[in-house]
Amino acid sequence: MDFELNYSVEQQEFRQEVRQWLKDSLDHEFLKTLPPDQEDYAEAHYEYGRQVRRMLGERGWLAPTWPKEYGGGGLTVAHQIVIEEELAEYDLPAVGDLGLTLGAPAINAWGNEEQKQRFLPPILKGEVVVWQVFTEPGAGSDLASLKTRAVEDGDDFVINGNKIFVGQKYYADYLYTLAVTDPEAPRHNNIGAFIIPAGTEGVTVHRLDLIAGGGKRAIFFDDVRVPKENLIGGKGKGWWVAQTTLELEHGGGGRVTPRNRLVDQFLKYAKSAKLNGQVISADSRKQEILVDAYIQANVIRLLGLRNYWQRNAGVRQTYEGSQLSMNNKVFMPRLASMMLEVLGPYALTKDATWGPARGEIENWQRQSTATHPGGTIEIQKVIMARSMGLSRGRG
Numbered sequence: 001m002d003f004e005l006n007y008s009v010e011q012q013e014f015r016q017e018v019r020q021w022l023k024d025s026l027d028h029e030f031l032k033t034l035p036p037d038q039e040d041y042a043e044a045h046y047e048y049g050r051q052v053r054r055m056l057g058e059r060g061w062l063a064p065t066w067p068k069e070y071g072g073g074g075l076t077v078a079h080q081i082v083i084e085e086e087l088a089e090y091d092l093p094a095v096g097d098l099g100l101t102l103g104a105p106a107i108n109a110w111g112n113e114e115q116k117q118r119f120l121p122p123i124l125k126g127e128v129v130v131w132q133v134f135t136e137p138g139a140g141s142d143l144a145s146l147k148t149r150a151v152e153d154g155d156d157f158v159i160n161g162n163k164i165f166v167g168q169k170y171y172a173d174y175l176y177t178l179a180v181t182d183p184e185a186p187r188h189n190n191i192g193a194f195i196i197p198a199g200t201e202g203v204t205v206h207r208l209d210l211i212a213g214g215g216k217r218a219i220f221f222d223d224v225r226v227p228k229e230n231l232i233g234g235k236g237k238g239w240w241v242a243q244t245t246l247e248l249e250h251g252g253g254g255r256v257t258p259r260n261r262l263v264d265q266f267l268k269y270a271k272s273a274k275l276n277g278q279v280i281s282a283d284s285r286k287q288e289i290l291v292d293a294y295i296q297a298n299v300i301r302l303l304g305l306r307n308y309w310q311r312n313a314g315v316r317q318t319y320e321g322s323q324l325s326m327n328n329k330v331f332m333p334r335l336a337s338m339m340l341e342v343l344g345p346y347a348l349t350k351d352a353t354w355g356p357a358r359g360e361i362e363n364w365q366r367q368s369t370a371t372h373p374g375g376t377i378e379i380q381k382v383i384m385a386r387s388m389g390l391s392r393g394r395g
């Protein structure tokens with residue numbers, strides 16, 4: 001089976017336009033100062049990430065295939081592929097906006113017209129950052145057990161509860177969250193999905209010190225008043241709103257990223273640096289590991305491409321999203337072990353002189369432990385078993 005892409009003349013011309021624009025518009029010197037771990041970002045890195053998103057949004061390149069009336073580019077999937085491939089050439093500061101990839105599709109599917117007009121354009125134009133705030137201390141894999149409570153009071157809901165492992169180091173504009181609206185209703189029919197302005201009184205954000213870094217936060221809601229018009233999909237429908245998000249987060253949307261930049265850097269370093277007087281990649285055992293890393297990265301890339309194609313071609317998916325996610329998550333710590341075996345103790349330092357790839361490899365030794373976002377490896381297996389009819393049905 002050949003999943004590779006062939007490009008039309010129009011795509012190739014568009015690629016030149018995007019490439020030139022990125023070359024002219026990005027601050028390449030500033031990008032060289034970007035630390036690998038988001039927890040180490042200065043506010044200027046975060047702000048620059050937001051600025052780049054706004055610049056892309058103005059051109060319709062942040063959400064290329066979304067309709068223009070909602071702030072998208074009104075472009076084709078072919079354009080989107082080119083944009084994503086060209087953006088993948090750069091390390092851009094992550095701003096942790098899950099609103100674009102995960103929140104907007106749910107608002108589009110479940111929101112009323114007024115909500116779409118209000119929330120989608122700023123998200124799709126990169127004017128705001130939205131955090132996905134679902135997980136609670138007792139509700140991660142078993143998300144439907146969440147306890148955060150939303151009680152109706154006049155024109156508002158009043159929300160109380162706490163969330164964990166969410167957000168990023170710097171601030172967001174909106175929080176996309178879930179809370180119990182109907183405590184007496186059956187499981188899955190008792191939850192509401194809310195978009196909360198992040199600055200609302202009663203919202204507190206606390207730093208978490210995770211070995212994986214990444215700038216994750218805990219959030220507390222204390223009598224947070226949210227207008228009823230910020231409830232997406234209606235009372236008791238939040239579980240289904242969240243399913244639109246989770247389906248994508250589990251890998252159903254696929255991706256067209258042409259390369260694994262970290263694996264590229266690993267190979268580049270091994271081909272150029274010396275250990276005990278010998279170029280690292282000259283060692284035959286290490287060659288095997290390097291080739292294995294390259295192959296694994298490309299297997300995952302092709303699974304992502306297949307899912308991307310399926311989603312855009314309207315093909316009904318069953319296990320494919322979680323298959324991509326599981327393969328990626330299994331590879332993450334494995335790649336860290338490969339790096340450690342090939343580079344030895346150099347893989348463990350971000351020292352300016354001794355740390356390979358500006359500390360990216362050291363960062364990966366820690367970051368690769370975080371295989372939880374969007375569901376653990378075990379949960380991906382559970383989802384696959386259910387969608388293949390091997391376990392109890394979905395619901």
Ligand SMILES: Cc1cc2nc3c(=O)[nH]c(=O)nc-3n(C[C@H](O)[C@H](O)[C@H](O)COP(=O)(O)OP(=O)(O)OC[C@H]3O[C@@H](n4cnc5c(N)ncnc54)[C@H](O)[C@@H]3O)c2cc1C
Pocket residue numbers: 098132133134135136137138139140141142164165166167212214216370371372373374375376377378379382
């Ligand atoms: C770096 C990072 C970023 C994150 N980002 C976000 C975010 O932006 N927004 C957000 O809302 N959440 C986020 N999360 C939370 C993430 O979704 C949860 O950590 C994840 O769903 C697992 O939940 P848990 O940590 O409560 O573990 P638990 O659900 O308590 O699981 C503990 C262990 O039990 C296993 N397990 C649980 N249930 C089963 C089962 N049925 N069968 C087999 N094994 C099972 C799990 O695989 C795991 O090994 C993030 C987490 C991390 C670490």
